Amino acid sequence: MFFTASYAWYLRQLIKNPRTVNDCRSKGAYLYYVLPFVYGAIVAIINVSIGLYGPAGFWCWVTSNHQVVRWLQFYFVVALIFVFNLWVYISTAKALQKHNVRVRSFSNMSEANRKEIRLGYRIALYLLIFIVCAIPGFANRFQNVLRPNNSIFAMNILELVFIVIQGFLNAIVYHFNMLTDRARR
DSSP: OHHHHHHHHHHHHHHHOGGGHHHHHHHHHHHHHHHHHHHHHHHHHHHHHHTOBSOOOSSOSBOGGGHHHHIIIIIHHHHHHHHHHHHHHHHHHHHHHHTHHHHHHOTTSOHHHHHHHHHHHHHHHHHHHHHHHHHHHHHHHHHHHHSTTOOOHHHHHHHHHHHHHHHHHHHHHHHHHHHHHHHHO
């Protein structure tokens, strides 16, 4: 989930000012790698030391007695990333509309900047996949909080299907990115 936020931020920087992308990449790159691991380690250490892990059903690692912890440690973070990605996606679309002629023509950009812009378009697909595929899971989690002992089978299946589809769609985008890169060489 954190990787989509880093993609979103990188995409925003690409579209906002392509000439500063290399600066953005070098200054904040460590955060892309450190933040997910540090956050995960801190959450795991806290949960193990307090004894929150245990039999929790099909979807989660924190026991069902601790719904608030589940939401704060995972779903709230996913929701923040979801909203952030949605904001980046919408603001990027608006920026591209505003500068559509300049971006499409690439007339006043270097070859490196043109490659970065094209990369931005491809990265946007990962964000769109995350946004679309996260919706069934959120709906199912929300329903489980409202009625914890009355799970809806169809919602469980939808969540599972979209989890699998997200990985599959990401793999397809990655594959086409590789083909595109090979064709340009």
